[in-house]
Amino acid sequence: MRLPPGPSAGRLRVWILACFSTRSIKMALNMKQRMDAGLSRKAARSSVSRSSVVKVRSVAAPAPPAAAVQEAKKAYGVFRLSYDTQNEDPSLTRTWKKTIKVAVTGASGNISNHLLFMLASGEVYGKDQPIALQLLGSDRSKEALEGVAMELEDSLYPLLREVSIGTDPYEVFGDADWALMIGAKPRGPGMERADLLQQNGEIFQVQGRALNDSASRNCKVLVVGNPCNTNALIAMENAPNIPRKNFHALTRLDENRAKCQLALKSGKFYTSVSRMAVWGNHSTTQVPDYINARIGGIPATDVIRDMKWFREEFTPKVALRGGALIKKWGRSSAASTAVSVADAIRALVTPTAPGDCFSSGVISDGNPYGVKEGLIFSFPCRSKGDGDYEICDDFIVDEYLRSKIRASEDELQKEKECVSHLIGMMGGSCSLRGAEDTTVPGEN
Numbered sequence: 001m002r003l004p005p006g007p008s009a010g011r012l013r014v015w016i017l018a019c020f021s022t023r024s025i026k027m028a029l030n031m032k033q034r035m036d037a038g039l040s041r042k043a044a045r046s047s048v049s050r051s052s053v054v055k056v057r058s059v060a061a062p063a064p065p066a067a068a069v070q071e072a073k074k075a076y077g078v079f080r081l082s083y084d085t086q087n088e089d090p091s092l093t094r095t096w097k098k099t100i101k102v103a104v105t106g107a108s109g110n111i112s113n114h115l116l117f118m119l120a121s122g123e124v125y126g127k128d129q130p131i132a133l134q135l136l137g138s139d140r141s142k143e144a145l146e147g148v149a150m151e152l153e154d155s156l157y158p159l160l161r162e163v164s165i166g167t168d169p170y171e172v173f174g175d176a177d178w179a180l181m182i183g184a185k186p187r188g189p190g191m192e193r194a195d196l197l198q199q200n201g202e203i204f205q206v207q208g209r210a211l212n213d214s215a216s217r218n219c220k221v222l223v224v225g226n227p228c229n230t231n232a233l234i235a236m237e238n239a240p241n242i243p244r245k246n247f248h249a250l251t252r253l254d255e256n257r258a259k260c261q262l263a264l265k266s267g268k269f270y271t272s273v274s275r276m277a278v279w280g281n282h283s284t285t286q287v288p289d290y291i292n293a294r295i296g297g298i299p300a301t302d303v304i305r306d307m308k309w310f311r312e313e314f315t316p317k318v319a320l321r322g323g324a325l326i327k328k329w330g331r332s333s334a335a336s337t338a339v340s341v342a343d344a345i346r347a348l349v350t351p352t353a354p355g356d357c358f359s360s361g362v363i364s365d366g367n368p369y370g371v372k373e374g375l376i377f378s379f380p381c382r383s384k385g386d387g388d389y390e391i392c393d394d395f396i397v398d399e400y401l402r403s404k405i406r407a408s409e410d411e412l413q414k415e416k417e418c419v420s421h422l423i424g425m426m427g428g429s430c431s432l433r434g435a436e437d438t439t440v441p442g443e444n
């Protein structure tokens, strides 16, 4: 397809969008020809993939302008829109770090609609951290994804150096430093949690393999799409090239909801709540830990002297908050989920305050609390701000907490058995069929 006459960026932009479907068809035909000629699917894919992701916006950052344009030409083929950065204020870019690549799946969904703009603004990775967004959609959401990219461009974020969109995870995850895995299929009418595990598990198996092949070897992966703990486990087991420690399931929303309940009950502001850990699964078996939580540095149970409230009301209020919100507003909690994703990332790239923690679903291997190994389980964690973390080892686990933790651990073990065929495990039958639905209300 030839570029229509006239040099304006607007024309080029329209052309890029018009080419999207033509390119997809061409790529499929190219791949088929290569496979007919005897290449494996993977080899065929990599031989045609260099130019198959649509680069919507590409800005070389920060580098001498001439070299930057040259570099962009080399790297992005015909699908690019290079800007002349000559007039960029050097005092703005001189202190910037190297651009990081952030892949986001389900990029045209509700959560992403809030999150992407937070990422692009610099409020998550830092005001000196330029980023390239690599957005993955499903075939059905392709048009919407183009719309998302257009809105991102129109927002003129200086730190957003590049936006690319696509539907092939092997391409979209290419060299990704971070993969935020939000996309998942919603649960259909009458579907059990066990069916959801199967349906979305297949997606995370494919995407785990794609991460393994394409992403940076030290890619940090945060799974949001539900059931997020077991989806993260599936992705991790299918990506042996990436350290197991790099996989997280989002339980930060539960932590934030728990902090909010403690603040509401005590009348103290949110910022005074610390050491608020959520243990276990992101389901209604989750364990918001009021025993170790502090308000203004004092144990929460000394500030709120009401054990009946803690035992009978606090946990259900946290676990059922999403359902309460839907009843009021008719929509699921996309904005606060996006905020919690931003918090979860920030928790890894900024040092944890001394004595504090953050909650994240991480691999249980070698944990100090005796939780069965090989599960993605939410623990209190702390970080030095280098992207890595350790599980806190100084939390008091009393009999009450231990029995709740066990119940969530049992559920995660059963979920693991339901998806054993997706993680290369022999045997394993799904005992969750017909079981109580423990999905957090408001989330599919």
Ligand SMILES: NC(=O)c1ccc[n+]([C@@H]2O[C@H](COP(=O)([O-])OP(=O)(O)OC[C@H]3O[C@@H](n4cnc5c(N)ncnc54)[C@H](O)[C@@H]3O)[C@@H](O)[C@H]2O)c1
Binding pocket: 105, 106, 107, 108, 109, 110, 111, 112, 136, 137, 138, 140, 141, 182, 183, 184, 185, 186, 203, 223, 224, 225, 226, 228, 250, 251, 252, 253, 254, 282, 332, 333, 334, 337, 443, 444
């Ligand atoms: N862990 C948490 O705390 C938490 C909180 C809220 C929601 N969630 C979960 O996050 C997920 C997304 O929620 P949402 O409100 O944004 O949903 P949404 O339906 O608005 O968006 C999901 C998007 O994913 C896309 N998608 C589906 N399959 C895909 C695939 N294979 N690859 C790439 N994209 C794909 C869909 O096209 C859609 O655009 C859901 O699974 C939801 O249950 C988790």
